[in-house]
Amino acid sequence: MNASKNWIQELTALLPEGRVVTAEADVERLSKDFYWYSPILERQLRDKRGEAAVQPRTLGEVRQIVSFAAAHGVPLTVRGAGTGNYGQCIPLEGGILLDLGALDRVVEISADGVATCEPGARLAVIEATARKVGWELRCYPSTYQKASVGGFLAGGSGGIGSISHGVLRDNQTVRWIRLLTMEAEPREILLEGHDVLKALHAWGTTGILIEVGLALAPRVDWAQMAVAFPDFDSCLDFTEAVALGAGWSKRLVTCFESPIPSWFTPLLKWVPEGKALAFFEIAEPQLEAFSAAAVAAGGQPVFSAPYQEPRRGAQLSDYTWNHTTLWAKKADPTLTYLQSGFDPQKLREQLAALRAQFGDELLMHFEFLKADGVIVPGALPIVRFTTEARLQEMINFCRSIGVSIANPHINHLEGSGRWRLDDSKLVAKREFDPQGLMNPGKMIGFKPATIATPEPVSP
Numbered sequence: 001m002n003a004s005k006n007w008i009q010e011l012t013a014l015l016p017e018g019r020v021v022t023a024e025a026d027v028e029r030l031s032k033d034f035y036w037y038s039p040i041l042e043r044q045l046r047d048k049r050g051e052a053a054v055q056p057r058t059l060g061e062v063r064q065i066v067s068f069a070a071a072h073g074v075p076l077t078v079r080g081a082g083t084g085n086y087g088q089c090i091p092l093e094g095g096i097l098l099d100l101g102a103l104d105r106v107v108e109i110s111a112d113g114v115a116t117c118e119p120g121a122r123l124a125v126i127e128a129t130a131r132k133v134g135w136e137l138r139c140y141p142s143t144y145q146k147a148s149v150g151g152f153l154a155g156g157s158g159g160i161g162s163i164s165h166g167v168l169r170d171n172q173t174v175r176w177i178r179l180l181t182m183e184a185e186p187r188e189i190l191l192e193g194h195d196v197l198k199a200l201h202a203w204g205t206t207g208i209l210i211e212v213g214l215a216l217a218p219r220v221d222w223a224q225m226a227v228a229f230p231d232f233d234s235c236l237d238f239t240e241a242v243a244l245g246a247g248w249s250k251r252l253v254t255c256f257e258s259p260i261p262s263w264f265t266p267l268l269k270w271v272p273e274g275k276a277l278a279f280f281e282i283a284e285p286q287l288e289a290f291s292a293a294a295v296a297a298g299g300q301p302v303f304s305a306p307y308q309e310p311r312r313g314a315q316l317s318d319y320t321w322n323h324t325t326l327w328a329k330k331a332d333p334t335l336t337y338l339q340s341g342f343d344p345q346k347l348r349e350q351l352a353a354l355r356a357q358f359g360d361e362l363l364m365h366f367e368f369l370k371a372d373g374v375i376v377p378g379a380l381p382i383v384r385f386t387t388e389a390r391l392q393e394m395i396n397f398c399r400s401i402g403v404s405i406a407n408p409h410i411n412h413l414e415g416s417g418r419w420r421l422d423d424s425k426l427v428a429k430r431e432f433d434p435q436g437l438m439n440p441g442k443m444i445g446f447k448p449a450t451i452a453t454p455e456p457v458s459p
């Protein structure tokens, strides 16, 4: 990287007025995400930021910025809405923070249910637009009100809906991605089929997503229900049975160990003290039968409402997936979390081993989902953090008993997140960002090609 000192002035002169933001507080805000979920990343990343934030309004401007950055050797980190959890969009080497929030159109919903979207389109807007014409998102994160589709594809994995439709990489949910390469003359590349993996969950290291095609599911009228159980074991038994039960049409299957529900302060009026709690989204016509099944399993339905009217009452998904950790941290900022996958065949055994080893240092929060066609108990356990060494001990123990961990306390692709770096991303990096300017430091396996300095010729 070889950026000249006055690149900010040069870029400002190139673009329409107001596109380049240099006010320190704004650059700081736009450079940050929810990295502070991790006490380790909070310490490592708090001083990192871009040197200028750039907010293009058109694709033409995006091209100009990318071309400028590549020609001048300026690092560039893309931001959608900045709701990522691992400091994914925090620039480690300064440079441009490229905020694509203004490119936010849902361009089209095709008759066969594929949404064509600009990268900054909010997932909630895509969902609402799709529902009007008989479709809905297959899966979305609990941050869907704010999160962008570009950020979800580049940084997320799955969420609400994944119990029925799998995660983003499954079932060709991401039909295609159009991206710009990081070159002085940026090329537009269309990724389809298996090739979308080159950019999916690549943290914006392998090109700038400029348009995406998302396959949708036929719309369902959902209802949400919360069920309290006297103990976590019976809560987990029922939740697991619902997750596995082919008869239930479902979008969300979540359960929490006590005292996690006591941190959901807006819900306390109906959350009974000291109980385990399960949250569901079930097809509305099944709600009565579902409620009866919950009671038969020893549960007490404590809340139900149609999903379609979220602003009239509690929206249960606002407490699930990684929102649970947010409520935990509001109650006690020293709490943090892990991302784990239990073995469906050994779930009880693995839980017992964890309880015996760590007691209530690790509190259970399960999100059932389908991955590669199999229903699995995903978990985002809440951790009472003491030291980095103790956290590592927990991670090591989990792995030793077959509980997989996608470590959310590491700020590079190889070590963190849900998906491991695959070769296709490394190959794509070489092809689409040969100078290594995109979000540098996040794909540590990549080394930019160096041009050998010729040996001096002896006279």
Ligand SMILES: Cc1cc2nc3c(=O)[nH]c(=O)nc-3n(C[C@H](O)[C@H](O)[C@H](O)COP(=O)(O)OP(=O)(O)OC[C@H]3O[C@@H](n4cnc5c(N)ncnc54)[C@H](O)[C@@H]3O)c2cc1C
Residues within 6 Å of the ligand: 033, 034, 077, 078, 079, 080, 081, 082, 083, 084, 085, 088, 089, 100, 119, 140, 141, 142, 143, 146, 147, 148, 149, 150, 151, 152, 153, 154, 155, 156, 157, 158, 159, 160, 202, 203, 204, 205, 207, 208, 209, 210, 321, 322, 323, 324, 326, 439
């Ligand atoms: C409370 C909370 C709950 C969450 N729940 C979930 C969940 O249920 N499921 C889940 O998967 N995640 C979850 N997350 C993580 C995050 O919200 C999602 O992944 C979200 O979709 C990220 O979108 P964003 O627009 O905020 O992306 P950003 O945070 O802005 O970016 C994420 C990554 O994508 C890159 N990027 C963004 N746009 C582009 C682009 N156009 N081209 C190339 N790269 C780009 C960025 O550089 C960064 O590396 C949660 C986070 C929080 C704080």
